[in-house]
Amino acid sequence: MEITTAEFTLSAPNVSMCPNDDKPEYAFIGRSNVGKSSLINMICRNKKLAKTSATPGKTLLINHFIINREWYLVDLPGYGYAKRSKTEIKKLEQMIHGYILQREQLTNVFVLVDIRHEPQKIDLDFINWLGQSQIPFTIIFTKADKLSVSKAQANVAAYKRKLEETWEELPPIFVTSSESRQGRDEILNYIDSINKSMIG
Numbered sequence: 001m002e003i004t005t006a007e008f009t010l011s012a013p014n015v016s017m018c019p020n021d022d023k024p025e026y027a028f029i030g031r032s033n034v035g036k037s038s039l040i041n042m043i044c045r046n047k048k049l050a051k052t053s054a055t056p057g058k059t060l061l062i063n064h065f066i067i068n069r070e071w072y073l074v075d076l077p078g079y080g081y082a083k084r085s086k087t088e089i090k091k092l093e094q095m096i097h098g099y100i101l102q103r104e105q106l107t108n109v110f111v112l113v114d115i116r117h118e119p120q121k122i123d124l125d126f127i128n129w130l131g132q133s134q135i136p137f138t139i140i141f142t143k144a145d146k147l148s149v150s151k152a153q154a155n156v157a158a159y160k161r162k163l164e165e166t167w168e169e170l171p172p173i174f175v176t177s178s179e180s181r182q183g184r185d186e187i188l189n190y191i192d193s194i195n196k197s198m199i200g
């Protein structure tokens with residue numbers, strides 16, 4: 001699949017303000033600064049589509065982008081940013097959880113994980129919560145350009161071992177870089193196959 005159009009639709013503060021449309025949606029979630037917005041821009045080949053920042057906590061709303069006028073990519077705020085007030089953490093958590101649990105159009109959640117780090121409790125907790133909530137999800141490792149190929153492979157293998165402690169079956173896993181565009185075709189093919197399976 002190739003992307004012919006990628007347009008910003010709207011930013012919503014909660015699930016009830018999201019677009020009134022029944023097209024399939026693919027959402028990106030993960031720690032603040034993991035590279036959610038950058039990955040959406042990389043996939044769409046448009047550096048200005050989603051707002052990115054070197055400082056964590058940039059995305060604060062549910063942002064919808066319509067692709068090929070057929071399906072949506074959804075950029076969510078990150079979790080786990082230490083410099084937030086308790087009230088702000090609570091508000092964002094409600095926004096993210098409300099969207100994920102209530103949005104019927106949500107077809108798959110991509111959980112982004114920085115490939116450089118060992119498995120972090122906050123991500124594992126979030127992944128477990130998705131599983132328990134029966135939300136279909138996929139894991140995307142980001143920033144692969146920051147490691148050697150062998151170190152990246154070793155970290156992915158270690159992450160899989162950690163997940164296998166809890167899960168019998170592992171979700172699909174993609175390794176990406178928004179700098180080198182690694183993983184772009186794999187993600188687009190994956191989305192395309194799901195879209196096609198829903199029509200057929």
Ligand code: GTP
Nearest residue numbers: 032033034035036037038052053057058059078178
């Ligand atoms: P929040 O919206 O704050 O939750 O962050 P985010 O997950 O959307 O991260 P964002 O895309 O804004 O990127 C954060 C920083 O990481 C920026 O400085 C990006 O340039 C950088 N970055 C993102 N992806 C990559 C990548 O694949 N490789 C490298 N080297 N840097 C990346």
Ligand code: MG
Nearest residue numbers: 036037058059
């Ligand atoms: Mg962002």
